[in-house]
Amino acid sequence: xxxxxxxxxxxxxxxxxxxxxxxxxxxxDIVNIEIYDGIANLPHFNxxxxxxxxxxxxxxxxxxxxxxDGIIFCTPEYAHGVPGVLKNGLDWIVSSGExxxxxxxxISASPSIDGGAKANASLVQTLRVMMxxxxxxxxxxxxxxxxxxxxxxxxxxxxxxxALRSVLDALVSLINQSNSQ
Numbered sequence: 001x002x003x004x005x006x007x008x009x010x011x012x013x014x015x016x017x018x019x020x021x022x023x024x025x026x027x028x029d030i031v032n033i034e035i036y037d038g039i040a041n042l043p044h045f046n047x048x049x050x051x052x053x054x055x056x057x058x059x060x061x062x063x064x065x066x067x068x069d070g071i072i073f074c075t076p077e078y079a080h081g082v083p084g085v086l087k088n089g090l091d092w093i094v095s096s097g098e099x100x101x102x103x104x105x106x107i108s109a110s111p112s113i114d115g116g117a118k119a120n121a122s123l124v125q126t127l128r129v130m131m132x133x134x135x136x137x138x139x140x141x142x143x144x145x146x147x148x149x150x151x152x153x154x155x156x157x158x159x160x161x162x163a164l165r166s167v168l169d170a171l172v173s174l175i176n177q178s179n180s181q
Contacts, residue, residue, distance in 0.1 A: 001032065001172065003031060003072055006020075007039070010085055021035065022155040026168060039085055042061060050092070058092050062096055066098045069178075073105065073106050076110055076116055081119055094130060099130040102132050104133060105170070108141050111146045115145075133178060
């Protein structure tokens with residue numbers, strides 16, 4: 001089972017990327033989580049350049065999503081919203097259909113006490129408009145993320161590990177349901 005993991009942050013020491021790395025390490029043997037690192041390479045969305053001769057980075061982005069059984073997003077919250085780089089990536093696939101019924105998990109991690117809940121809700125809403133399959137148990141906000149990672153960006157909080165395993169289990173279940181239909 002192939003799951004594509006997408007961070008909403010392009011920072012080198014991103015907490016959200018660290019959460020995706022932790023999920024990769026927590027995944028059962030039947031699950032291969034691949035972390036997508038090309039979101040920063042996407043040009044600013046412009047429908048005028050979105051044609052049959054789309055840019056290589058856009059073709060790769062769409063292909064990575066299409067060829068995955070499921071998707072995990074983990075995003076920070078900037079000014080109560082989704083970071084621009086992530087929104088730009090989503091804009092490239094709004095009309096191309098890769099998220100149609102795609103099993104998807106949405107996680108936000110933030111130093112704030114609400115765990116980036118506004119960005120999380122915004123991302124869920126956007127993905128649902130794009131027809132992604134999102135179950136309530138595949139949505140998670142992680143508050144006070146700074147206290148849950150060590151200086152090497154490794155997850156050290158047992159409760160967060162349990163929550164991530166639960167989201168991953170729910171996503172695998174959603175993928176299995178999707179594949180049986």
